[in-house]
Amino acid sequence: MKFPRKTLLAAGAAAAAVTLLAACGGGQVGQTPAGDQPAQQGNKKLVLIPGVQAEPFYISMQCGAEAEAKKLGYELTTSAPQKFDAAMQTEKVNALGSAPPAGLLIAPTDDQAMLAPIQQVKNRGAKIVEVDTALKDTGVAVSSISSNNAEGGKLAAQTLAKLVGGKQGSVLVLDTIAGTSTTNARAKGFEDELKNHPNLKSAGVQFTQNEPDQAAGKVTAALASNPDLIGIFATNLNTGEGAATGLRNAGKIGQVNLVGFDASPSEVEGLRKGEYQALIAQDPAAIGVQGVQQAVAAIEGKPTQRNITAGLHSITKADMDANAQYFYKQQC
CATH class of the missing domain: 3.40.50.2300 (Response regulator)
Structure with a gap:
């Protein structure tokens, strides 16, 4: 895992959007609609935004999430910031644009600074699941999976x-x-x-x-x-x-x-x-699996579990x- 600065940076989001939006069905970064919007019907796309790229913890989480998404008939893509940094992660979130995935699995790199960008994605209809880290505001995500x-x-x-x-x-x-x-x-x-x-x-x-x-x-x-x-x-x-x-x-x-x-x-x-x-x-792979399960349950209108604790081993x-x-x- 890695870690945050308290300022948000929107500059560069448009450039970051090009790659990720191609994977997520297109769209542009737009204004936040008032209130939560319904998810796009038939949307089977999930996005995982971990804390940082190329870290074995998050790679293991990605492996578990990808396997479970495929098993459940969904497509999961991963977009990771280069550093565990709120500004860099905000760019990745903003790049989801006005047509976000049905579900966003994210490890917030700052428990306060990431609230606004994640809330915007939720307002556009995506179900939010926190994996590994969490926001202070407990009203955004449908589920939060992490170790104690x-x-x-x-x-x-x-x-x-x-x-x-x-x-x-x-x-x-x-x-x-x-x-x-x-x-x-x-x-x-x-x-x-x-x-x-x-x-x-x-x-x-x-x-x-x-x-x-x-x-x-x-x-x-x-x-x-x-x-x-x-x-x-x-x-x-x-x-x-x-x-x-x-x-x-x-x-x-x-x-x-x-x-x-x-x-x-x-x-x-x-x-x-x-x-x-x-x-x-x-057990990051298990966190990824459970993250996908909770996101899919929310998307399909099934019950979700707000807090899930993963195992620890000395x-x-x-x-x-x-x-x-x-x-x-x-x-x-």
Whole structure:
């Protein structure tokens, strides 16, 4: 997952529209009609707009969604921004134009800034399903499917406590960007659970803007200011990779326990090599499947479930082979 800026950018939407509208049946970016409009009769098109392109978590979600859409007789296309950024994602949403798909599956990159563009698509008749992340406004989507991120953070803290045993030390949390519902909840869940382990004290939460180099720099600074640093919790892929780089540069691989979130190919390889001591894996393919199921149910006038929680799994090097089904994909 990745993360947001608070400003919206409409410039460039027309250019982005050309490619996506070709896949979605044409149309132009228009004015928002007053009130929700009925979906186009016989519209079998779904669009997935994840948080960012080329990330294994979202690729795995796309694979699950595509397979389920085909199974149910729908066509799903994916349009992902280059960065986890509200302005870039807004361009993708605006590019849907005045003839949107019957259903939009989206991972909002900002829980407030993405409200207006997503609401516009809803007003044009599309059913909205949130996948992975969610808006603060709970009245837009018919369903929201995600992991319980606070529980994921709690599980990470419990896992770290088991790894260090009774040793004492400081623990750093690397979050991404303020306003990202998923990673912020993970950080809070971790910090809350850490209070139950008196041998571990918080070295604070640092934001990395979802940039690995910033995460590496935060680790370097934390090592200098906290000589007793015993653990790091990285709330997503980029922060984890950056943290591993920081530890590697300092010669602290294996000496400071790194618990990452997600199970991308690079993280799994890092776990196998001892750069990570544990990973908290989600099930993005299942999120994609359930997202499509909820969108189709809404389109066809069937009951939907407003909130669905996906599973979480703590994986260490000792049990990673037994949990290989939770490793993320790089292609479908």
